[in-house]
Structures are given as C-alpha cells and as structure tokens.
Amino acid sequence: MQHRSGSRLVTFVLMVLLLFSISSTAFANTGDYRVRIGLVTNGESLGFRANANFQLVNLSTGTVISEVKSGEQWQIQKSNDALSIIKNGTQIGIFDSAVAVRQFTGKPVTIYSAESAAIASGSELFAVTDNGTVTNIGSNLNNLNIISSQGMSQISSGSSETGLLTLEGPSGSKRYRGELEFKIDGNGKMLAINVVPVEEYLYGVVPSEMPSSFGHEALKAQALAARTYALRATLAQPNKDYQLVATDASQVYGGFDAESSIVSRAIQETAGEIITYEGKPIDAVFFSSSGGFTENSEEIWRNFFPYLRWKEDPFDANNNHYNWVVNYTADQLTYQVNQGLARLGISQVFSKVNELEEVARTSSGARVRVMKIHGYSDDGGDLTLDISNADSVRIALGLKSSLFNFEQQMDEWGKFSSITITGSGWGHGIGLSQYGARGMAAQGYNYREILEYYYTGIKILPNYGL
Template identity: 60%
Template structure:
C-alpha cells in the first residue's frame, strides 16, 4: 500500500471465583478463544521457490494438512528443508531424509495452554498462544501473550500473573532473499507451476503487529498508528472475504500491504493494535476498502477520478494536515529519449500495445474533481515505424504510472529547440501515492494537532463508522 512504517501497563483484576470458573470451564474458554481467533488471515509470503527451509522456537508440530497426521513434534534448533522432485515435496531434517509428500504440510502451534489454581496464587501457563479470561458476567477478555502487564487480585492480595512457559512461538522461514521470523502457522505446498509456496496463517491482530510499523513510521505517534491499525485491519479482513476461495488472502508487499513479520514489530505499534483490537471501519454496515497512501500533496481525490469506480466514502477534500519536506515540490527532469523510454515502459505496464519511437508532446486533457491531479493526458509523437501516434491515458493513477511519478499531482514545462522539437521536460509535483483515502503524513499531522484516531479516520473516509468486534 505504502512505503511508510511500549507497552502500557494494565492492571487487570480477576476475582478468584471467576478464575475458578475458568478452571472449571476450560474447554468452553478455549472454544471462545478459538472463536475470537476465527478472524485469521493467510499471507502468501513466497510463491515461487525451488527450496525453502524453516526452524522453530516454541512448541510446534509438523502436520499433513489433508490427513491430519502428525509427522513430527518440532524441536528448537532443528533445520527442516523442502525441495521439489517429480511434483512431490522432499523433506529433510538437519540434512537427513525425512519423507516425501504430495499433500500440503503445516507447521502448527501445539496446544498446551492450561490454567491452574494453587492455593491463593494463580499461575497461567502458555506456549505463546493468546489467552483469554472469562469474568463472572461471561465477558471474555483477550489477554494476548504478554502476561507480565497483568495482575490478579486473590485472597492474599494483588499478585503478578506469570507464564510458566513464556517462550514466544515463532517460525523462521528461509527463502529466496528472505530470512524472517513469523508468528502463527506456516503452510507449505506445491504450486501449479511446480514450485514451493509458503503461506503464513495467523490471527489478524498478530498479522497487524508486522504490518503497522512496516507501513507507517512509529515516530508518527500513537493516534496516527491507531488510525493505521484500523485501516490495515479493515483492509485485511475485507481481502480475506474477497479472496476466501484463493490459496491466500494477502501478499506481504504493497500489492496488498507491507508485512514484515515478527522482526518488523515495534512496542508502540503493537500497543496501537492492542488498544484498538477488533475495531474496523464500515460504511452502511459493510467493511470499507480502507485504502491509504503516503502523502496527499495537499488534496485527496474522488475514487472515480483516480481509479475507475465511484466509491461513496472515497471523496476529495483539501488536506491541510499533510505537511512534510520529503514529498512536496519534487522535480523530475527527463530528456526526450528518457521520456520516451519511461512512457513506453509505463504503457507496457498498463497493458497498452502502442510504443513510441519518440514522444513529441504531452497534452493535459482533464484534471480531477479537486483540480489538483492530472486525470487524463494525451501523449503525441511518432510510433516505432515513424508514423504519427497519439495515446490518451486516464485515469489519474494511470497517468502517474505511465510517467513513472510519485503522484499525479504535478505540472510540467516542455523544453524545445529552435526548430520547435521537444528536447526535454521538467515535471514539478507534490505527494506520494494514489491520493485516495487516508494520507499517512496527514494522519501524523492530525495526531500532532490533538486529533484522535477516530477523528483522523472519519476525516479521510467520508461518512464512515468505527465499530467494535470486527463489525459483527
């Protein structure tokens, strides 16, 4: 989506009777915890590898996804490697053969969560999976994995809540140009092209830990990070609905939104996710397409001007909060040959068949509703065969792509020789990104002026609601 990237101490008093209820109704609690984790996403981390390897920290099992057979109880430090032979996955453990498989394999967290009551002291043991507490009125509170921030009131007073096994469960994935650690589970399978695929499946909240600081700098402040968390959560859950029949819901790049896994996490960003857990953005009861971008250049725009379709909550407005020195008044200079090459690359990227031998002029056709962005442009010149060629490009985001610019908010000057031939072009612009929805620099500006995350979101997305419990 974009190029942008502390934990608060909470005293949580759980009456002993409520804890006894948890102890007595452990299976019910687990069922409710599992229900809370049905909001899971699948991220296609790697889709075309010849070889993949993984290690684990914490308790994991390797399972045949189709049969449910447990292939191995994984131990920390073991290195498992997968290659492909005759459309079968070949598995090795520390360099030794460990089997061949047609079915997908899943590295899955072992379930070993337990609650015990010992006299007046309460201890919660976990393998790293989220825990939840059930209060006397039946309310389920997600405790997450960091129990150190909670306290328990018992007959002997306030006691710290401790984890008997606090080791965080992580999977280290080694792939082409990628060695990172991830929460959740990992599925390995063979694609239709005979290559290895790695898919990370995990609760959406844990996924957001790796997204928010990858998409927005943590220096932007807590309220801006909370706004980013809601936008990213809403975007991810909508993608999961739209792609439920696909192998995975999201890519880890800006083709979806940037996801850096555990190694990208930040305490401040995690706090933003935790303090907004379950909150999403809706329009007339439906999850919105919560698109966002880096910098508006002073204006957002209408969806039908930038992309194609009318979207009622993606409306243009002035953006006085987006102020930065990084993405304003940038200049791009191209000679006519450089411009021709750039235009040809952009046309090919957009699927046009036409190619220029030489670009001779750029002509503005229309601007967006805000008046800030170039909505349509006519490119005049000579084709590869030397005959006259004119190509019109619309809408605004396609104009940005065809010229290779950070934004479609720009003006230009064309330099010509004495004979009137185009020799060069100087483009001056502001902003970075498509210009629809939330500006990340604008969110920072609003936060610095004292606006909270709800106000930020309701400014950039017109007529939306902020609702709890994933919009259910």
C-alpha cells in the same frame, strides 16, 4: 464429591453446554480471525527454522509427520508436483499434499472427570477445547500440567513460549509468528503461506507502513485501516490459498523483525476495531502524502466508493513529499513511458515520445486524470495513447503523484527536447493520507476523528463488526 453413575451423563452434558456457551461468547467478543499471507508464491527451494517446539503436520490427513525442534535445519524443495522435505540434510519424505509447521503449545483445555469433580490419577477424563469439542483422554496424566483442580480444571502440555519460525527464501531470512504452510498450487508453483491471527499480523504491518514517530493517534488510525483492509480481503476471497501478499500490492508485512513495542501498543488499544460503511468493512486504502488534496476513487482508479471522496487536506503539508521536481530529456521520457506502460499492461512501445498533452483533471482540480502521449511507434508511424485515470498517469510517467504541472522545452529546430515536471504528494491519493494523519495527531485529533475525516460517512465498530 462423588456422583452417582446415573447422574454422570446429565452433569457432564450440563458442564459441556456451560463451557461451550462461555467459549462461544468469548469468541464472539474477541474474534479469532486468521489471515493468510503469500510470502513466496513461486519457490523452488525454501528453508525454515524454529525457536521452540513445533510440529510438521500433513494437512490432508491431519497426522504429525515429525517434531520440529529448535536448532534443526529444514528444507522444503519442489519435486515435480510434490514437496520433498529434508531435515538436517536427510530427506524424510515426499508429500503430494500441503504441510504446515505449527507450534506445539499445549494450549490449556478444560477437563472434567466423570468419576469426581476433583481430578485424581486413574479417573476417566474428558477434555473440552475452547470451541466446545469433547474428547475422552482416558486416565493418563503423564506430561499433563494441572493448572487447577477444583471442579473444572485446565491442563496443558508442552511449552507456552511464543514460537517464531524463520523462513529462508529468495529475499533472505525473516521471522514470523503463527504457522507456515507449504503447498504446490494448481499451477504447479510452490507456495509458502504465513497463517497468523490478524492482530499479530498487524504487528508486522503497521510499523512497516508508518513510522512510529508519526504519533500515537496516527498509529491507531493506521492500525484500523490495516485491520479493515486485511479483513475485507480475507472475506472477499475465503477459498484462495492466500488473500494477502507481503508487499505493497497488499500491505507491506515485515513479520516479527519489523515489530515495534510503540506500534504494538497502538494495535492492542484498538484490537478488533474496524472501519465500516453501511455495516460492511470498507476498502480502507491509504497512501503516504496527499499533496494537499485527496480524490474520488473512480477518478484515480475506476470503481466508485461513497466513502472515498475528494477533499482539501491542509493537515498533510510536509517537507518530504511537497514541491518535488522531475526533469526528463526526450530520450529519458521515452524510456520512462515505455517502462510505465509495461507496468500497466499496455503492449504498445514508443520509439520516441515528442509531446505530453493534458486532457482533464480530477474534480479537485489538483491531479491530471486524462493525458495523451504523442510520439512514434517502432515502425516510425504516429502513435498516440490515452491514459485515462490519474493513477495510470502517475505510473506511466514514473512520478510520485499525479498532482503535478509540467513545462515542455523545444530545441532550436522546434523539436521536443526535455520536460520539467513539478508536483506534490506521494501515492495514489485515495483514502487515508499517512502524513495527513501525522498532522492531525500533532494538532490533537484522535484516531476516530482522523479516520472520519479521510473516509466519508464511515462508522467504527468493535469486535470486527460482529
């Protein structure tokens, strides 16, 4: 049907408003949260490859530097405070600003002809993207694939194949979804950052953190914990170059190569669900095995969280992390304590440790919360250090858990010679126990019941809490 010229603007505006309304509703219902993971935080020379059609984009100007095609070998090298970009052995430029490698997918956009409700060659076309942006795309239909031509049509150009990027760095090669950004940060370090929708990020996190054999409901519980952790971290520091790293300093993230179809199904079935307390995402910390008790947050670390409270954990019992034994000679204990203190950022060094003294336990009575380490300093003087929370005790002694007892042995001259430590559990002991989730799932509990057991007073909300 032909429109009179005087009605074109009104019709166009109404259509834009309708499309923007639909787009906004869809965004609010699904969320499009993207997370930023620092894969390499101090690189010198990195390589990448693509399995589909990508583009290398200058993030400062928004211009496309080059197409990136399957089979090409690219390198990003640090050149003073700039990025030297090399394609198949030939340098194509040096850039002061950050660059991104993004897949050229030709994501469908809604188009509208000002001349006709039907799309025809020669018509003046307008594109309305999924965020409501309107662009006049002229009348060139070359390389456009018209998906529908009834009133409002969709067009796409390029490949719809799910693209993967292989990053070649100091720890080997791994494939990732999403895009890669490269930049020199304010400290002169070269960064490689994976920017990816949070749900796709979880595909590489959950199987890296929990075996698929732990049961479907346990995997769903882990998915919510990991999603909530990532969202909270992203919201807490939105202006940082990245909010997460790929190691257990955040959550272990193995990228595409870690994915499992069994685990992905658990993620998809809980898409957008997060754990909240008083309407805000919780610090959804988790660990491997409780040893029979979880703990209050302030006794393991320092901060009080009302949803991280201690409780007995009968569901966690397992043969992998219960009833372990560690034996140290005096020299081995001295070495281990010095290593642990360095990890904790404590500069003192023992020339010899000659006694451990338990001072206090956590509220559950299970874990050692405060311990004194007695011995001698490098200059031969007496040295005593107070280790003042349970996780620091675990790290200082190099143990799987701070849930332990110990017995010290003396030699024939009454001097400390060795120590036997017996304990249970693996990890800090706050929040979700992964082996406990496995046990609850095996007994028929669903993921909501699992999470409500390990996190006190929480609510599970859909749509990322919107």
